[in-house]
Amino acid sequence: MTGWEFTSPLALLNEWRDREDGADLHEFLLLGSAVDLPFLERVAVPAARAMGARITVVGDAARGRYDPVDVRMAGRAYFHGLAACAGAFHPKVALLVGERDIVAAVGSGDPTMDGWGHDDELWTVLRGTREAVPAALAQLGEWLQMLPAGVAVPEYVDALLQEIAAPLEGARPAATRGCCTTWTRDCSGRCRAGPWTSCACTRRPSTRAGTRSPRSWRTSIRRGS
Incomplete structure:
Protein backbone atom coordinates (compact mmCIF):
# COMPACT_ATOMS: atom_id res chain seq x y z
CA MET A 1 0.00 0.00 0.00
CA THR A 2 2.20 2.77 -1.26
CA GLY A 3 1.62 6.07 0.48
CA TRP A 4 -0.53 4.56 3.24
CA GLU A 5 0.71 5.53 6.68
CA PHE A 6 -0.47 3.41 9.59
CA THR A 7 -0.41 5.26 12.90
CA SER A 8 -3.08 3.41 14.92
CA PRO A 9 -6.20 1.28 14.39
CA LEU A 10 -7.98 4.50 13.43
CA ALA A 11 -6.15 4.21 10.10
CA LEU A 12 -7.96 0.91 9.50
CA LEU A 13 -11.33 2.55 10.20
CA ASN A 14 -10.51 5.39 7.82
CA GLU A 15 -9.34 2.94 5.17
CA TRP A 16 -12.59 0.99 5.46
CA ARG A 17 -14.64 4.18 5.30
CA ASP A 18 -12.88 5.18 2.07
CA ARG A 19 -13.39 1.85 0.29
CA GLU A 20 -14.63 2.25 -3.26
CA ASP A 21 -17.12 -0.60 -2.86
CA GLY A 22 -18.74 1.01 0.19
CA ALA A 23 -18.81 -2.33 2.02
CA ASP A 24 -20.37 -2.32 5.47
CA LEU A 25 -18.28 -3.09 8.54
CA HIS A 26 -19.97 -5.83 10.57
CA GLU A 27 -17.72 -6.10 13.64
CA PHE A 28 -15.22 -3.80 15.33
CA LEU A 29 -13.45 -5.40 18.30
CA LEU A 30 -10.93 -3.65 20.55
CA LEU A 31 -8.89 -5.33 23.27
CA GLY A 32 -6.56 -3.37 25.53
CA SER A 33 -5.08 -3.18 28.96
CA ALA A 34 -5.79 0.47 29.77
CA VAL A 35 -8.90 1.65 27.91
CA ASP A 36 -10.08 5.24 27.59
CA LEU A 37 -13.80 5.03 26.82
CA ALA A 48 -17.49 2.47 13.28
CA ARG A 49 -21.24 2.84 13.87
CA ALA A 50 -21.57 4.97 10.76
CA MET A 51 -20.27 2.00 8.78
CA GLY A 52 -22.78 -0.35 10.41
CA ALA A 53 -20.48 -2.09 12.89
CA ARG A 54 -21.30 -3.79 16.13
CA ILE A 55 -18.60 -2.55 18.51
CA THR A 56 -17.07 -4.48 21.39
CA VAL A 57 -14.44 -3.05 23.76
CA VAL A 58 -12.74 -5.20 26.40
CA GLY A 59 -10.16 -3.91 28.90
CA ASP A 60 -8.45 -4.78 32.16
CA ALA A 61 -10.82 -4.39 35.11
CA ALA A 62 -8.10 -2.64 37.12
CA ARG A 63 -6.79 -0.22 34.51
CA GLY A 64 -9.60 1.86 33.04
CA ARG A 65 -8.48 5.41 32.22
CA TYR A 66 -11.71 7.30 32.62
CA ASP A 67 -14.20 8.63 35.09
CA PRO A 68 -17.47 6.71 34.73
CA VAL A 69 -19.39 9.99 34.72
CA ASP A 70 -17.71 10.82 31.39
CA VAL A 71 -18.86 7.62 29.68
CA ARG A 72 -22.00 8.33 27.65
CA MET A 73 -22.48 5.56 25.10
CA ALA A 74 -21.42 2.25 26.71
CA GLY A 75 -24.27 -0.26 26.68
CA ARG A 76 -26.19 1.80 24.12
CA ALA A 77 -23.85 2.35 21.18
CA TYR A 78 -21.31 -0.37 21.93
CA PHE A 79 -20.55 -3.25 24.26
CA HIS A 80 -18.00 -2.73 27.00
CA GLY A 81 -16.64 -5.55 29.13
CA LEU A 82 -14.01 -5.91 31.85
CA ALA A 83 -11.50 -8.75 32.02
CA ALA A 84 -9.74 -10.03 35.12
CA CYS A 85 -6.89 -12.50 35.51
CA ALA A 86 -4.03 -13.30 37.88
CA GLY A 87 -1.72 -10.86 36.12
CA ALA A 88 -2.51 -7.95 33.82
CA PHE A 89 -4.88 -8.35 30.90
CA HIS A 90 -2.46 -7.04 28.31
CA PRO A 91 -3.44 -7.71 24.66
CA LYS A 92 -3.69 -4.82 22.21
CA VAL A 93 -5.85 -5.93 19.30
CA ALA A 94 -8.15 -4.24 16.82
CA LEU A 95 -10.23 -6.52 14.61
CA LEU A 96 -12.48 -5.44 11.74
CA VAL A 97 -14.80 -7.99 10.11
CA GLY A 98 -16.92 -7.27 7.07
CA GLU A 99 -19.11 -9.28 4.73
CA ARG A 100 -15.98 -10.56 3.00
CA ASP A 101 -12.81 -8.93 4.30
CA ILE A 102 -11.11 -9.33 7.68
CA VAL A 103 -8.37 -7.01 8.97
CA ALA A 104 -6.57 -7.08 12.30
CA ALA A 105 -3.93 -4.95 13.98
CA VAL A 106 -1.93 -6.51 16.80
CA GLY A 107 0.51 -4.25 18.60
CA SER A 108 1.68 -2.40 21.66
CA GLY A 109 -0.73 0.57 21.83
CA ASP A 110 -3.65 0.67 24.25
CA PRO A 111 -6.90 2.26 23.00
CA THR A 112 -6.10 5.59 24.63
CA MET A 113 -4.99 8.97 23.32
CA ASP A 114 -1.36 8.14 24.15
CA GLY A 115 -1.50 4.60 22.78
CA TRP A 116 -3.11 5.65 19.52
CA GLY A 117 -1.56 9.07 19.13
CA HIS A 118 1.33 10.35 21.21
CA ASP A 119 3.45 7.24 21.77
CA ASP A 120 5.56 5.49 19.13
CA GLU A 121 3.86 2.10 19.16
CA LEU A 122 4.50 -1.00 17.06
CA TRP A 123 1.71 -2.66 15.06
CA THR A 124 1.40 -5.71 12.82
CA VAL A 125 -1.46 -5.60 10.29
CA LEU A 126 -2.99 -8.89 9.09
CA ARG A 127 -5.44 -9.20 6.20
CA GLY A 128 -7.64 -11.98 4.90
CA THR A 129 -11.16 -12.86 3.78
CA ARG A 130 -13.90 -15.13 5.05
CA GLU A 131 -12.83 -17.63 2.39
CA ALA A 132 -9.10 -17.65 3.10
CA VAL A 133 -7.04 -16.15 5.91
CA PRO A 134 -3.31 -16.25 6.68
CA ALA A 135 -2.35 -18.61 9.47
CA ALA A 136 -1.88 -15.75 11.93
CA LEU A 137 -5.50 -14.60 11.52
CA ALA A 138 -6.83 -18.13 11.94
CA GLN A 139 -4.77 -18.49 15.11
CA LEU A 140 -5.98 -15.12 16.35
CA GLY A 141 -9.54 -16.41 15.96
CA GLU A 142 -8.67 -19.54 17.91
CA TRP A 143 -7.05 -17.45 20.65
CA LEU A 144 -10.11 -15.20 20.94
CA GLN A 145 -12.41 -18.19 21.31
CA MET A 146 -10.16 -19.73 23.97
CA LEU A 147 -9.63 -16.48 25.88
CA PRO A 148 -12.55 -16.87 28.31
CA ALA A 149 -11.11 -20.23 29.45
CA GLY A 150 -8.19 -18.40 31.09
CA VAL A 151 -9.52 -14.88 31.72
CA ALA A 152 -12.63 -13.98 33.70
CA VAL A 153 -15.05 -12.02 31.50
CA PRO A 154 -18.83 -11.53 31.67
CA GLU A 155 -20.90 -14.17 29.93
CA TYR A 156 -22.03 -11.72 27.25
CA VAL A 157 -18.39 -10.91 26.41
CA ASP A 158 -17.65 -14.64 26.11
CA ALA A 159 -20.58 -15.02 23.70
CA LEU A 160 -19.50 -11.99 21.68
CA LEU A 161 -15.92 -13.25 21.36
CA GLN A 162 -17.14 -16.64 20.11
CA GLU A 163 -19.26 -15.03 17.40
CA ILE A 164 -16.73 -12.40 16.35
CA ALA A 165 -13.95 -14.98 16.06
CA ALA A 166 -15.99 -17.58 14.16
CA PRO A 167 -15.28 -16.17 10.64
CA LEU A 168 -11.53 -16.29 11.31
CA GLU A 169 -11.51 -19.94 12.30
CA GLY A 170 -14.13 -20.88 9.72
CA ALA A 171 -12.01 -19.67 6.81
CA ARG A 172 -9.46 -22.03 5.33
CA PRO A 173 -5.78 -21.06 5.63
CA ALA A 174 -4.47 -19.24 2.57
CA ALA A 175 -2.61 -21.51 0.15
CA THR A 176 0.37 -19.19 -0.12
CA ARG A 177 2.41 -17.80 2.72
CA GLY A 178 2.36 -14.07 3.06
CA CYS A 179 4.32 -11.61 5.12
CA CYS A 180 3.54 -9.47 8.10
CA THR A 181 3.68 -5.72 7.74
CA THR A 182 4.96 -4.04 10.86
CA TRP A 183 4.47 -0.30 11.35
CA THR A 184 5.43 2.34 13.86
CA ARG A 185 4.20 5.90 13.93
CA ASP A 186 7.50 7.23 12.61
CA CYS A 187 8.35 4.64 9.94
CA SER A 188 5.72 5.88 7.43
CA GLY A 189 5.47 2.70 5.46
CA ARG A 190 8.80 0.96 5.95
CA CYS A 191 7.97 -2.58 6.94
CA ARG A 192 9.65 -5.70 8.13
CA ALA A 193 8.50 -8.85 6.38
CA GLY A 194 8.61 -12.40 7.62
CA PRO A 195 6.56 -15.57 7.54
CA TRP A 196 3.13 -15.35 9.12
CA THR A 197 4.03 -18.02 11.60
CA SER A 198 6.81 -15.88 13.04
CA CYS A 199 4.42 -13.17 14.22
CA ALA A 200 4.19 -12.56 17.94
CA CYS A 201 0.42 -12.67 17.62
CA THR A 202 0.50 -16.33 16.60
CA ARG A 203 1.48 -17.56 20.06
CA ARG A 204 -1.14 -20.02 21.23
CA PRO A 205 -2.33 -20.76 24.74
CA SER A 206 -0.67 -23.81 26.25
CA THR A 207 -3.91 -25.74 26.62
CA ARG A 208 -7.22 -26.16 24.87
CA ALA A 209 -9.04 -26.93 28.10
CA GLY A 210 -12.36 -25.14 28.30
CA THR A 211 -12.51 -24.34 24.56
CA ARG A 212 -16.08 -23.56 23.58
CA SER A 213 -17.71 -23.72 20.19
CA PRO A 214 -19.08 -20.51 18.62
CA ARG A 215 -22.51 -19.49 19.82
CA SER A 216 -25.11 -17.27 18.29
CA TRP A 217 -25.52 -13.86 19.91
CA ARG A 218 -28.35 -11.52 19.05
CA THR A 219 -28.70 -8.01 20.38
CA SER A 220 -30.19 -4.67 19.47
CA ILE A 221 -26.80 -2.96 19.76
CA ARG A 222 -25.37 -3.94 16.41
CA ARG A 223 -24.80 -2.49 12.99
CA GLY A 224 -25.76 1.02 13.97
CA SER A 225 -29.27 0.17 15.15
Missing part, protein backbone atom coordinates in the same frame (compact mmCIF):
# COMPACT_ATOMS: atom_id res chain seq x y z
CA PRO A 38 -14.46 8.79 26.44
CA PHE A 39 -11.58 8.96 23.94
CA LEU A 40 -13.00 6.04 21.95
CA GLU A 41 -16.46 7.62 22.05
CA ARG A 42 -15.02 10.71 20.40
CA VAL A 43 -12.77 9.21 17.74
CA ALA A 44 -13.71 5.59 17.00
CA VAL A 45 -17.24 4.65 18.05
CA PRO A 46 -19.10 7.15 15.81
CA ALA A 47 -16.97 6.21 12.78
Whole structure:
Protein backbone atom coordinates (compact mmCIF):
# COMPACT_ATOMS: atom_id res chain seq x y z
CA MET A 1 0.00 0.00 0.00
CA THR A 2 2.20 2.77 -1.26
CA GLY A 3 1.62 6.07 0.48
CA TRP A 4 -0.53 4.56 3.24
CA GLU A 5 0.71 5.53 6.68
CA PHE A 6 -0.47 3.41 9.59
CA THR A 7 -0.41 5.26 12.90
CA SER A 8 -3.08 3.41 14.92
CA PRO A 9 -6.20 1.28 14.39
CA LEU A 10 -7.98 4.50 13.43
CA ALA A 11 -6.15 4.21 10.10
CA LEU A 12 -7.96 0.91 9.50
CA LEU A 13 -11.33 2.55 10.20
CA ASN A 14 -10.51 5.39 7.82
CA GLU A 15 -9.34 2.94 5.17
CA TRP A 16 -12.59 0.99 5.46
CA ARG A 17 -14.64 4.18 5.30
CA ASP A 18 -12.88 5.18 2.07
CA ARG A 19 -13.39 1.85 0.29
CA GLU A 20 -14.63 2.25 -3.26
CA ASP A 21 -17.12 -0.60 -2.86
CA GLY A 22 -18.74 1.01 0.19
CA ALA A 23 -18.81 -2.33 2.02
CA ASP A 24 -20.37 -2.32 5.47
CA LEU A 25 -18.28 -3.09 8.54
CA HIS A 26 -19.97 -5.83 10.57
CA GLU A 27 -17.72 -6.10 13.64
CA PHE A 28 -15.22 -3.80 15.33
CA LEU A 29 -13.45 -5.40 18.30
CA LEU A 30 -10.93 -3.65 20.55
CA LEU A 31 -8.89 -5.33 23.27
CA GLY A 32 -6.56 -3.37 25.53
CA SER A 33 -5.08 -3.18 28.96
CA ALA A 34 -5.79 0.47 29.77
CA VAL A 35 -8.90 1.65 27.91
CA ASP A 36 -10.08 5.24 27.59
CA LEU A 37 -13.80 5.03 26.82
CA PRO A 38 -14.46 8.79 26.44
CA PHE A 39 -11.58 8.96 23.94
CA LEU A 40 -13.00 6.04 21.95
CA GLU A 41 -16.46 7.62 22.05
CA ARG A 42 -15.02 10.71 20.40
CA VAL A 43 -12.77 9.21 17.74
CA ALA A 44 -13.71 5.59 17.00
CA VAL A 45 -17.24 4.65 18.05
CA PRO A 46 -19.10 7.15 15.81
CA ALA A 47 -16.97 6.21 12.78
CA ALA A 48 -17.49 2.47 13.28
CA ARG A 49 -21.24 2.84 13.87
CA ALA A 50 -21.57 4.97 10.76
CA MET A 51 -20.27 2.00 8.78
CA GLY A 52 -22.78 -0.35 10.41
CA ALA A 53 -20.48 -2.09 12.89
CA ARG A 54 -21.30 -3.79 16.13
CA ILE A 55 -18.60 -2.55 18.51
CA THR A 56 -17.07 -4.48 21.39
CA VAL A 57 -14.44 -3.05 23.76
CA VAL A 58 -12.74 -5.20 26.40
CA GLY A 59 -10.16 -3.91 28.90
CA ASP A 60 -8.45 -4.78 32.16
CA ALA A 61 -10.82 -4.39 35.11
CA ALA A 62 -8.10 -2.64 37.12
CA ARG A 63 -6.79 -0.22 34.51
CA GLY A 64 -9.60 1.86 33.04
CA ARG A 65 -8.48 5.41 32.22
CA TYR A 66 -11.71 7.30 32.62
CA ASP A 67 -14.20 8.63 35.09
CA PRO A 68 -17.47 6.71 34.73
CA VAL A 69 -19.39 9.99 34.72
CA ASP A 70 -17.71 10.82 31.39
CA VAL A 71 -18.86 7.62 29.68
CA ARG A 72 -22.00 8.33 27.65
CA MET A 73 -22.48 5.56 25.10
CA ALA A 74 -21.42 2.25 26.71
CA GLY A 75 -24.27 -0.26 26.68
CA ARG A 76 -26.19 1.80 24.12
CA ALA A 77 -23.85 2.35 21.18
CA TYR A 78 -21.31 -0.37 21.93
CA PHE A 79 -20.55 -3.25 24.26
CA HIS A 80 -18.00 -2.73 27.00
CA GLY A 81 -16.64 -5.55 29.13
CA LEU A 82 -14.01 -5.91 31.85
CA ALA A 83 -11.50 -8.75 32.02
CA ALA A 84 -9.74 -10.03 35.12
CA CYS A 85 -6.89 -12.50 35.51
CA ALA A 86 -4.03 -13.30 37.88
CA GLY A 87 -1.72 -10.86 36.12
CA ALA A 88 -2.51 -7.95 33.82
CA PHE A 89 -4.88 -8.35 30.90
CA HIS A 90 -2.46 -7.04 28.31
CA PRO A 91 -3.44 -7.71 24.66
CA LYS A 92 -3.69 -4.82 22.21
CA VAL A 93 -5.85 -5.93 19.30
CA ALA A 94 -8.15 -4.24 16.82
CA LEU A 95 -10.23 -6.52 14.61
CA LEU A 96 -12.48 -5.44 11.74
CA VAL A 97 -14.80 -7.99 10.11
CA GLY A 98 -16.92 -7.27 7.07
CA GLU A 99 -19.11 -9.28 4.73
CA ARG A 100 -15.98 -10.56 3.00
CA ASP A 101 -12.81 -8.93 4.30
CA ILE A 102 -11.11 -9.33 7.68
CA VAL A 103 -8.37 -7.01 8.97
CA ALA A 104 -6.57 -7.08 12.30
CA ALA A 105 -3.93 -4.95 13.98
CA VAL A 106 -1.93 -6.51 16.80
CA GLY A 107 0.51 -4.25 18.60
CA SER A 108 1.68 -2.40 21.66
CA GLY A 109 -0.73 0.57 21.83
CA ASP A 110 -3.65 0.67 24.25
CA PRO A 111 -6.90 2.26 23.00
CA THR A 112 -6.10 5.59 24.63
CA MET A 113 -4.99 8.97 23.32
CA ASP A 114 -1.36 8.14 24.15
CA GLY A 115 -1.50 4.60 22.78
CA TRP A 116 -3.11 5.65 19.52
CA GLY A 117 -1.56 9.07 19.13
CA HIS A 118 1.33 10.35 21.21
CA ASP A 119 3.45 7.24 21.77
CA ASP A 120 5.56 5.49 19.13
CA GLU A 121 3.86 2.10 19.16
CA LEU A 122 4.50 -1.00 17.06
CA TRP A 123 1.71 -2.66 15.06
CA THR A 124 1.40 -5.71 12.82
CA VAL A 125 -1.46 -5.60 10.29
CA LEU A 126 -2.99 -8.89 9.09
CA ARG A 127 -5.44 -9.20 6.20
CA GLY A 128 -7.64 -11.98 4.90
CA THR A 129 -11.16 -12.86 3.78
CA ARG A 130 -13.90 -15.13 5.05
CA GLU A 131 -12.83 -17.63 2.39
CA ALA A 132 -9.10 -17.65 3.10
CA VAL A 133 -7.04 -16.15 5.91
CA PRO A 134 -3.31 -16.25 6.68
CA ALA A 135 -2.35 -18.61 9.47
CA ALA A 136 -1.88 -15.75 11.93
CA LEU A 137 -5.50 -14.60 11.52
CA ALA A 138 -6.83 -18.13 11.94
CA GLN A 139 -4.77 -18.49 15.11
CA LEU A 140 -5.98 -15.12 16.35
CA GLY A 141 -9.54 -16.41 15.96
CA GLU A 142 -8.67 -19.54 17.91
CA TRP A 143 -7.05 -17.45 20.65
CA LEU A 144 -10.11 -15.20 20.94
CA GLN A 145 -12.41 -18.19 21.31
CA MET A 146 -10.16 -19.73 23.97
CA LEU A 147 -9.63 -16.48 25.88
CA PRO A 148 -12.55 -16.87 28.31
CA ALA A 149 -11.11 -20.23 29.45
CA GLY A 150 -8.19 -18.40 31.09
CA VAL A 151 -9.52 -14.88 31.72
CA ALA A 152 -12.63 -13.98 33.70
CA VAL A 153 -15.05 -12.02 31.50
CA PRO A 154 -18.83 -11.53 31.67
CA GLU A 155 -20.90 -14.17 29.93
CA TYR A 156 -22.03 -11.72 27.25
CA VAL A 157 -18.39 -10.91 26.41
CA ASP A 158 -17.65 -14.64 26.11
CA ALA A 159 -20.58 -15.02 23.70
CA LEU A 160 -19.50 -11.99 21.68
CA LEU A 161 -15.92 -13.25 21.36
CA GLN A 162 -17.14 -16.64 20.11
CA GLU A 163 -19.26 -15.03 17.40
CA ILE A 164 -16.73 -12.40 16.35
CA ALA A 165 -13.95 -14.98 16.06
CA ALA A 166 -15.99 -17.58 14.16
CA PRO A 167 -15.28 -16.17 10.64
CA LEU A 168 -11.53 -16.29 11.31
CA GLU A 169 -11.51 -19.94 12.30
CA GLY A 170 -14.13 -20.88 9.72
CA ALA A 171 -12.01 -19.67 6.81
CA ARG A 172 -9.46 -22.03 5.33
CA PRO A 173 -5.78 -21.06 5.63
CA ALA A 174 -4.47 -19.24 2.57
CA ALA A 175 -2.61 -21.51 0.15
CA THR A 176 0.37 -19.19 -0.12
CA ARG A 177 2.41 -17.80 2.72
CA GLY A 178 2.36 -14.07 3.06
CA CYS A 179 4.32 -11.61 5.12
CA CYS A 180 3.54 -9.47 8.10
CA THR A 181 3.68 -5.72 7.74
CA THR A 182 4.96 -4.04 10.86
CA TRP A 183 4.47 -0.30 11.35
CA THR A 184 5.43 2.34 13.86
CA ARG A 185 4.20 5.90 13.93
CA ASP A 186 7.50 7.23 12.61
CA CYS A 187 8.35 4.64 9.94
CA SER A 188 5.72 5.88 7.43
CA GLY A 189 5.47 2.70 5.46
CA ARG A 190 8.80 0.96 5.95
CA CYS A 191 7.97 -2.58 6.94
CA ARG A 192 9.65 -5.70 8.13
CA ALA A 193 8.50 -8.85 6.38
CA GLY A 194 8.61 -12.40 7.62
CA PRO A 195 6.56 -15.57 7.54
CA TRP A 196 3.13 -15.35 9.12
CA THR A 197 4.03 -18.02 11.60
CA SER A 198 6.81 -15.88 13.04
CA CYS A 199 4.42 -13.17 14.22
CA ALA A 200 4.19 -12.56 17.94
CA CYS A 201 0.42 -12.67 17.62
CA THR A 202 0.50 -16.33 16.60
CA ARG A 203 1.48 -17.56 20.06
CA ARG A 204 -1.14 -20.02 21.23
CA PRO A 205 -2.33 -20.76 24.74
CA SER A 206 -0.67 -23.81 26.25
CA THR A 207 -3.91 -25.74 26.62
CA ARG A 208 -7.22 -26.16 24.87
CA ALA A 209 -9.04 -26.93 28.10
CA GLY A 210 -12.36 -25.14 28.30
CA THR A 211 -12.51 -24.34 24.56
CA ARG A 212 -16.08 -23.56 23.58
CA SER A 213 -17.71 -23.72 20.19
CA PRO A 214 -19.08 -20.51 18.62
CA ARG A 215 -22.51 -19.49 19.82
CA SER A 216 -25.11 -17.27 18.29
CA TRP A 217 -25.52 -13.86 19.91
CA ARG A 218 -28.35 -11.52 19.05
CA THR A 219 -28.70 -8.01 20.38
CA SER A 220 -30.19 -4.67 19.47
CA ILE A 221 -26.80 -2.96 19.76
CA ARG A 222 -25.37 -3.94 16.41
CA ARG A 223 -24.80 -2.49 12.99
CA GLY A 224 -25.76 1.02 13.97
CA SER A 225 -29.27 0.17 15.15
